[in-house]
Amino acid sequence: TLMREVIKLIDVYMKCLLALLIDGRIIMSMDSKVSEYVSCVREEINEEWNLVHEDNEMKVYRRELEIDGVALDPLRAQHIVDGVTGHEVCNIFFDKDVRMEWETTLESTKVIEEISQDTLVFHQLIKRVWPTAQRDMCFASHMRPVVRLENDSNPTGVDPWIVVNYSIDHPLATVIKYVRVQFTVCMYCETIIRKTDCPLEELTRNDIASRIVYIAHVNPGGWAPPAVVRVVTKREYPKFLRKFSSYVDKKLQNTKIVW
């Protein structure tokens, strides 16, 4: 029995060590992910980008990129949501408790580790797209404010916010039943103030809006014919942006503004 206790202790010790190692790696990679994607957001849209969907303020661009027969097309979308701040939009995108209320492509979402208040690890199962295999994803999700640039076109004094979700390996998500999607997505949101010369505390939801830039770099993994991936993404990203922004709008009506 002593031997069994010793083995148990070693097991617990190894698990703690592994968790520390993984958390350390996630925390170290967050800064570089955030700065990489903030630079992406600030890039100009040039002729390499194709506008694949437009609906009032919403624009969805895609750049064709196929490597070894896999469609890796980078996606970039922009949108303006009236009546909300960038911080509020990011809060909702990050919030694990409301995700299933706006996500239409998921079968399930589960937090498998809480690293800190602003960093969670998720395992999510995507609804199956017939006739391909069902897919899952394991990712770290991190949210923080972004320091504004000196020459910011809209110097309102309110910082933009960002959420970055990026694939990681995690010992609590080692199921091999599904095809693993690898990705990084970012939701970057600035606050627009339409009424100038008015102190923040006097503004109402009619005076504000949020400018969203959403970027997705996705490798669908497994067998995924590029033509099918392109049809699915062209339909699903605008649907997501529509659903998400109307959810944000409804959820925040008649609530106190969070700057």
Ligand code: 6CM
């Ligand atoms: O950003 C979105 N959701 C995040 C929170 O749940 C999540 C997003 C991950 C991006 C994963 C994209 C999945 C695309 C899967 C393509 C597989 C196609 C298979 C077709 C096979 C031929 O962190 C909203 C994402 C909205 C996606 C439309």
